[in-house]
Amino acid sequence: xxxxxxxxxxxxxxxxxVRQAIRAEEAGFDFVEISDHYHPWLDVQGHSxxxxxxxxxIAVRTTRLGLATGVTCPTTRYHPAIIAQAAATLAILSxxxxxxxxxxxxxxxxxxxxxxFGSVRERHERLREALDIINLLWRGGYRSYEGKHxxxxxxxxxxxxxxxxxxxxxxxxxxxxxxxxxxxxGLFATEPxxxxxxxxxxxxxxxxxxxxxxxxxxxxxxxxxxxAHRTTRWAVTGWxxxxxxxxxxxxxxxxxxxTEDDVRELxxxxxxxxxxAVRFAEYADAGYDHIALMNTGPDPDGFxxxxxxxxxxxxxx
Numbered sequence: 001x002x003x004x005x006x007x008x009x010x011x012x013x014x015x016x017x018v019r020q021a022i023r024a025e026e027a028g029f030d031f032v033e034i035s036d037h038y039h040p041w042l043d044v045q046g047h048s049x050x051x052x053x054x055x056x057x058i059a060v061r062t063t064r065l066g067l068a069t070g071v072t073c074p075t076t077r078y079h080p081a082i083i084a085q086a087a088a089t090l091a092i093l094s095x096x097x098x099x100x101x102x103x104x105x106x107x108x109x110x111x112x113x114x115x116x117f118g119s120v121r122e123r124h125e126r127l128r129e130a131l132d133i134i135n136l137l138w139r140g141g142y143r144s145y146e147g148k149h150x151x152x153x154x155x156x157x158x159x160x161x162x163x164x165x166x167x168x169x170x171x172x173x174x175x176x177x178x179x180x181x182x183x184x185x186g187l188f189a190t191e192p193x194x195x196x197x198x199x200x201x202x203x204x205x206x207x208x209x210x211x212x213x214x215x216x217x218x219x220x221x222x223x224x225x226x227x228a229h230r231t232t233r234w235a236v237t238g239w240x241x242x243x244x245x246x247x248x249x250x251x252x253x254x255x256x257x258x259t260e261d262d263v264r265e266l267x268x269x270x271x272x273x274x275x276x277a278v279r280f281a282e283y284a285d286a287g288y289d290h291i292a293l294m295n296t297g298p299d300p301d302g303f304x305x306x307x308x309x310x311x312x313x314x315x316x317x
Contacts, residue, residue, distance in 0.1 A: 003316065005307075009035050010037060010046075013047050029065070034070060036069050037109050039109060041242075043249070043252070052086050059097070067099070071101035072103070073109065073110055073127075074127075075104070075123070075150065081155050088159060088165075091165040096165075099166045104243075105117070107243065122149070129147035138157065140160060143155055171189055171196050186209065187205060187209045192286040194285075210290040211288040213283055213291055215296070217271070217295055220270065231296055
């Protein structure tokens with residue numbers, strides 16, 4: 001079991017994220033992951049630095065900490081040839097500590113380049129083609145590809161690591177989990193769903209199985225819930241909303257009726273370690289072996305201290 005810390009790239013600037021990653025390594029976390037966004041979910045969050053720069057800085061400031069994108073969309077804002085090159089470079093800089101997490105993306109980040117954001121079916125087709133291109137380039141040599149949506153012309157990634165990074169594919173349903181097995185080498189989920197693990201392994205998937213666990217630490221549960229509601233109430237809206245809205249102002253409107261009680265149902269919150277251990281066990285029992293704690297409380301350093309003193313020993317038994 002590997003336990004990770006989700007870097008809240010929408011809530012903190014790049015230097016602060018690097019600092020938190022260094023502290024996460026000191027606190028005993030095994031890896032950090034970071035979302036690859038162009039916009040934050042809500043304007044109140046106030047940040048969204050370039051994830052690849054942040055991860056590169058973390059790679060050279062840490063020694064054992066795993067790194068992961070959670071997740072990158074390699075189909076619209078980026079061409080998969082660029083992601084193949086970026087991921088290979090980061091794998092070298094981190095001495096093999098990097099996992100490439102990929103998904104079909106959100107309109108929030110992908111519409112910015114003016115190329116549109118197609119139907120769910122088209123987005124999944126594009127992701128499949130993107131994975132074909134990345135895997136093709138990682139075989140070395142000059143490569144070309146002609147797909148329904150994406151093309152590659154006579155391209156080569158010159159700097160490839162000795163061991164290629166795992167590709168963990170985000171899945172909200174069994175079809176995507178099967179794609180993670182056939183075109184990737186790992187699974188990425190945001191819920192403790194055993195059916196996704198079963199679909200992944202049933203198609204021959206044997207790699208890491210990542211999942212995110214939403215938490216909110218503060219000295220009192222009420223403080224934690226109040227902050228989670230202020231900055232992260234968008235998470236309650238569900239994936240069909242989260243994938244489709246174009247800007248933070250739209251998420252502000254969509255989450256206007258979300259209450260603190262709604263947030264309390266989603267987040268494990270407060271200073272008592274026992275509920276965290278119970279929730280964590282649900283993810284472990286579902287078959288996930290890389291579980292990232294996504295803290296939305298008001299005090300990241302307080303949470304890191306809480307993890308080191310109260311959670312690390314409980315969760316790693």
